[in-house]
Amino acid sequence: MAALAHPTERLVLRLLTWADGLCNRLYTQRFNPLYQSGTIVVALYLALVVTGLWLTLFYRIGTPWESVASLTASPWTGNWVRGLHRYASDLAVIATAVHMLRMFAEGRSWGARALAWVTGGLLLLLLMICGWTGYVMVWDTFGEHLAREGARMLDALPVLSEPTSRAFTGEQPLPTAFFFLNLFAHIGIPLAMGVVFWLHVRRLARPLLLPPRPVMWLVIGALTATAVVWPLAMAPQADPLVLPLQVPADLFFAFWIPFTQDLSGGSALLLATALGLALLAVPGFTARRGAEAAAPSVVDEDICVGCVQCSLDCPYGAITMFERTSRRSDLVARVDSALCVSCGICAGSCSPMGVGPPGRTGRDQMDAVREFISAPQRRAGETVVICCDHGAGACASDVAAAGGVPYPVGCAGNLHTSVIEILLRGGAGGVLVLACPPRDCWSREGPRWLAQRVYHARAAELQPRVSRTRVRIAHASAGDRAHVVETVRAFAADAAALGPPDVGDTLDVGVECEAAPPRGEP
Amino acid sequence: MTRLDRALGAALAVAAMAGLVWASSAPMTAHGSPDALLRLAWSARPERIETCRQQSDEELARLPQHMRQAVVCEGTTAAYRLEVRYNGAIIGERVVRGGGLRQDRRLYVFEEFSLPAGEAVIAVRFERLDSGTPAVAAIENHPEATRPEREANQQQRGEAVPPRSSIEQRLRFSTRKVVLVTYDPERRALVAVQDAPRAAR
Structure with a gap:
């Protein structure tokens, strides 16, 4: 095998080795969730599709916040399903990050595996966009904050004759079409993820798609229990003429806001684009060349x-x-x-x-x-x-x-x-x-x-x-x-x-x- | 795996789930400043400024039959000067032109000013800059303009933002609240709004 050439890879590998050792000790190798990160994301995706279909039955694009509030108020059919949907998406972000770190640290990000890396990066981007549209659907203070930040960045692109941010000024009520488009994206993006996922595993023989059943049900069960024990609360409805001091933010999807909200929309967009491209270009940085590269069979x-x-x-x-x-x-x-x-x-x-x-x-x-x-x-x-x-x-x-x-x-x-x-x-x-x-x-x-x-x-x-x-x-x-x-x-x-x-x-x-x-x- | 490991494993799992729940709705500072916000937001059709002239018989004869128009107009859309005063002092000033590459689309205004909480007199002026003849006037005054042309231009006049609009009002700014100054197309005037329309349409 090729030698580990990059100090960053070695550093991440050391961290993962320590975490693996701890999880192996506490959960045994078979149940170590860190080994199952990629397949756990697929299991969570399925859970998200099932819970998402259920939630869609109750969502109303004409009264988004009210319909979600009514759903959240229902402990038997709504709250825990919404909680599971939300926590599953959060865990999917964590599991994706662990999976990417492992592939990076183990030097499995370049050469013939570059396609898997790039499509994995695209899957992460799609997961994030899907999460953002999900929060905007609710149209609470967090959803509005997310929409404003996104619109601010979008407005930096010189393609729109009117800035998107103007939609949230309070000048007029938000059109139903906005929520319809948002819902459409929230449902359509997971379908696109299915196609990208097919590319992601295309070069693998016998790809393992799901974790062992006990692990899968333990993860889903733990998230369901969490949703029951800590029921979700509704954030206040978005009001374009009120500037909330704080919003209840999902850090897994909005971790970037504290870093970008003081930047101009253009700078924030530039930064996000640079980071995205850097992530996709990792195979170029990590590729072993010359004598370092292990020769094919x-x-x-x-x-x-x-x-x-x-x-x-x-x-x-x-x-x-x-x-x-x-x-x-x-x-x-x-x-x-x-x-x-x-x-x-x-x-x-x-x-x-x-x-x-x-x-x-x-x-x-x-x-x-x-x-x-x-x-x-x-x-x-x-x-x-x-x-x-x-x-x-x-x-x-x-x-x-x-x-x-x-x-x-x-x-x-x-x-x-x-x-x-x-x-x-x-x-x-x-x-x-x-x-x-x-x-x-x-x-x-x-x-x-x-x-x-x-x-x-x-x-x-x-x-x-x-x-x-x-x-x-x-x-x-x-x-x-x-x-x-x-x-x-x-x-x-x-x-x-x-x-x-x-x-x-x-x-x-x-x-x-x-x-x-x-x-x-x- | 010892009993202690099992207990530690369960504790770690519960802690991880608690961390997930916390991070899933962690308080994030959205607007740290206690200031209020004056927001100017509207969109309107700018007046079209045109120079119209009557084509001579020779000119008309050179054109294919379906392109023969007695009056031809060339022009652009008006530019407007926006001025915002806070207790008499200018806090914002800019020229607003129509949207699009040719600046012939609807114009929009979207400005935000962070202001201290309390009462203040806000004056917003939105005045046309160009001195040319507005299209509606050019056509209406033209002896050769047809009736449909006159009607179409009268309708346009109703939709276009007036050459001069202003609002001067003492407003109460509350901490982290927005006062919106917008253009009301029905009244054809600038208005101040402090309660947002809620329902989606």
């Missing part, structure tokens, strides 16, 4: 047996099978370098070790592990802990202190199962793979495929001759130091109880990895 067509496993496992749909005329196979894998993010998952999925990023193919991994086991300090019966660089790799000293021998790898999902076998044949008492938590894999599906290769005979599987009692897969993030120590100790004790390992010959790649001989040969 390559296929050795002389080795490829056309088994299609790499194209099935690739999390980004970057590998396609093509027909060929060859003594070896009818199909051959080819990598689309424009889509490949060099995650290296294909290296672990290829039995004959014919694909992977340069320097990280199965064969390269075999060379590295042989060097590791032949080191003079190796002792028979040691517990080798394979640590993913993005997770437990940061806890190498804790692993050593807990009695394990750390063996760092770029990504546990890249791991060819032969590496595990070689370690055991080389005298290791047990091999513990500390992969990242499944929903926080930088390569998306690494832990999932690894577990299937080790325990469920997915192609490129760990050979049946390898004792599973000496192999274990666990998950840890860089912030899970205590968990790492505990896991390593427990596994080392279990492995020690199995007695001394059977030390055998190391694997011969030439023999083991030639999955199928060329056709026509015995």
Whole structure:
């Protein structure tokens, strides 16, 4: 994987690692909401659509504030639904921000992922606009304040013959058409978000759209309980001839107002545009270039047996099978370098070790592990802990202190199962793979495929001759130091109880990895 | 996960939800100043100033039949000078022209002045600057103007802002309240408003 080149990325990553560690401790990895930020936004979107449709039934564009006030006064059918709608939109902003920060910190914002980043930025913008129109719909003091600030910025554009702000002067009542347009935008924008979301996940194979059900219902349930326990109150109706000292503002959607209300409309618009463009241009700033950029995977067509496993496992749909005329196979894998993010998952999925990023193919991994086991300090019966660089790799000293021998790898999902076998044949008492938590894999599906290769005979599987009692897969993030120590100790004790390992010959790649001989040969 | 972790996790979740609720309707200062506001806002059609002349028979003959008009007018819209006085002192002054690139659309006035609370005499003058003949007069006075042309111009005169409008009034300015001075097209005069129309239309 590419090195982290930007200090800002490192800083945000450090912060996220700490937060992940805390949430893993308090909620377990499975229920850590920070790992589910992207999918939580989708679940909240669905909740917003459902509650929004219900609220629309009661909204009147001729009497906006009065209709919302009447709805809010109804505890059974209105208030809690409105509360859920509002809090879900607030949480969607937070979850989107966490998701973006994670992608940024993990260096997943550039190259083939730039499309996802840019569309994610657009989704955030649409979410904000949708929220603004939602508040303007109510036409309370906050809605009016938001509308005035927005109109002030819009008026800086030299395209309108009359400033939009004039609509809110009190000279005339606001036309019903204004609220109709606002409602139209509030309903239409989520539809546009659906299209942009399709683009957002377009380059992903098997995109995970929703969080695990327990997490989803916990989040929705917590928001519903919040809406019931803290019922929403109505702010006073907007009056264009009254300047309220304070308005009850939703900071998730109006956090920018304190910074812009003292600026001229033009300056505020310029600032907002500059920040928006900077956000969309992040892939340009974070892109690794030259030697820093990890090279895309390559296929050795002389080795490829056309088994299609790499194209099935690739999390980004970057590998396609093509027909060929060859003594070896009818199909051959080819990598689309424009889509490949060099995650290296294909290296672990290829039995004959014919694909992977340069320097990280199965064969390269075999060379590295042989060097590791032949080191003079190796002792028979040691517990080798394979640590993913993005997770437990940061806890190498804790692993050593807990009695394990750390063996760092770029990504546990890249791991060819032969590496595990070689370690055991080389005298290791047990091999513990500390992969990242499944929903926080930088390569998306690494832990999932690894577990299937080790325990469920997915192609490129760990050979049946390898004792599973000496192999274990666990998950840890860089912030899970205590968990790492505990896991390593427990596994080392279990492995020690199995007695001394059977030390055998190391694997011969030439023999083991030639999955199928060329056709026509015995 | 220990029992303490579970309790801490629940406490953190409740705190997060409480934080969400607070931030969802946090008090935000919208208008920190205790001043009142004088707002001038109106939109009206500016008078059109035209020079009309009768086309000669030769000129008419050169034109296709459907384009032959006895009287042709060229012109622009009037500009107005807006002057605002607070207890006699000028606090605002500008020239207002019609909207649009050719300045031939409706003009609008939108000015705001922050003023201390209390009573004050406000004088607003809105006077035409250009000295040309207004279109309505130019056409009405023209001997060759047709009846429909005269009627159309009379209607326009009714819609256009008068050449001179003003209001001078002692007004009470309350803290964080707006006094609106606007143009009433029915009375064709500037008026001061202190209660907003509420219903949407």
